[in-house]
Amino acid sequence: MKVNIVNKGSLSLPEYKTEGASGIDLMANLKNAIVLNPMERFMVPTGLFVEIPEGYEAQIRGRSGxxxxxxxxxxxxVGTIDSDYRGEIKVILINLGNEPFEIKHGDRIAQMILAKYEKIEFNLVDYLEETDRGSGGFGHTGL
Known part of the structure; x- marks a missing residue:
């Protein structure tokens, strides 16, 4: 599938780093480095604008490292970019660590995955079918 992309930053286009990768790395497009102190958050620009086909969304996910x-x-x-959004992709990072963290121009800050979805219609009913699980949740099967 081809997706239209505009790059208003000074970085190369995102790419898959390995053959089996499902996400592409998004990079910080910054004029100056920023320091993210513990419990601070910042909307990091990428310089990228995408035209996602209808029936798809872009999911922005954190980098495990x-x-x-x-x-x-x-x-x-997880951030969602809808198919009708045309603004710049920005990544809302937060520092949950104990030390300040510097983000520099070109740093890989998140991953983007394109995912197909289906629209649903709700059918209002008076009850739901029973299952073995029922309403059990949040640890109902133990540790």
């Missing part, structure tokens, strides 16, 4: 080594993750968990 940044989270494991430095406590840097996405403030919103």
């Amino acid at each position: 940044l989270a494991a080594k430095n406590g840097i993750t996405l403030a919103n968990g």
